[in-house]
Amino acid sequence: MERVKQLAAHFTGPSQGRAALERKSPDDVVITMAIRSPLCKAKKGGFRxxxxxxxxxxxxxxxxxxSNIDPSLVGDICVGTVLTPDAMYAARSAAIAAGYPDTVPVQVINRFCSSGLMAVTTIANQIRSGQIEIGLAxxxxxxxxxxxxxxxxxxxxISVNPAACDCKERMGWTSENVASDFNITRAEQDEFAATSFQRAEHAQKSRYFVKEIVPFTVFQKDPSTGERKRVVVTEDDGIRPGTTLEGLMKIKSAFPQWGNGTTTGGNASQITDGAAAILLMSRRKAEELGLKILAKHHTTAVAGVPPRIMGVGPVYAIPMALKNSGISSNEVDLYEINEAFASQCVYTIKKLEIPRDKV
Structure with a gap:
């Protein structure tokens, strides 16, 4: 009878509002593990x-x-990655070397900056459709x-098409286009960046990241001998303690040749090495296995925008995700906008009128 009620509710259409979103169902796609490596500065940090x-x-x-499960239970692994010089043979070979049996398949997905998020979506959709019970993103x-x-x-x-030609341009150029097209000032970008650095410093000192970061054993070269030695990396090494707005305002433009030259090394993200993984399954399976449920995946929305201002994607994707979820913007407690430049984050916040304390 309970299953009949669930089906009836499904076919009468989605309920609206936050309460409906938080309602629990055996068919929910849930996350039971969420871990990441430390995030390290490329060329200089722990994973250089x-x-x-x-x-x-x-x-x-x-x-x-x-994961607290037998790895043979994983029905599929999806790896999101972007800048690899060749076919991703390592996605499967590394899984086998790590201990996943050869019965566990592996796929690779690339949607540039959102590749890891698309890996989550791919696995979630496979579970939701009944293709697999458990998956790793x-x-x-x-x-x-x-x-x-x-x-x-x-x-x-291809290059005779102006918009298509823009696809090969550098991301710094797109940041400057966003800043100039939408009147995002250097002061606004530096202010946002200063807050971001200060929050990151506070989070690290307060050990907020301890539960999500797992230690990574990697090789590092000895600068004097060139010998590769094993080291264990345990913390993010790109957070800049003591960052202030006044200090950021002194940094020179990174791209003075483009736009208004408001993007700097202080209000743009660092270049980073790192990895993350989450385990997904149905709520029914998680309860059967006695696993702690961390979160529920509800929806994903994607939106195309002109390549020259590619960083404004959240302006269009966020309303789509809210509509898919049947909730309003003010029902959301926390927004995480994963864009590389403050120009893009500030524009998204202003355009969608998101309270700064929710970002």
């Missing part, structure tokens, strides 16, 4: 000498250690091994 496949191997090992990137060099050369058949 670690290869992409080594980061992946360690992420897989940690996922097995923290992974995100990994080594900017030390595979630095962003901009888009590749285009065929003349």
């Amino acid at each position: 000498d670690a290869r992409t496949d080594e980061l992946m191997l360690e992420m897989y090992k940690q996922s097995i250690a923290h 992974v995100g990994v990137e080594s900017m030390s091994e595979n630095p962003d060099k901009g888009g590749p050369a285009q065929s003349e058949l």
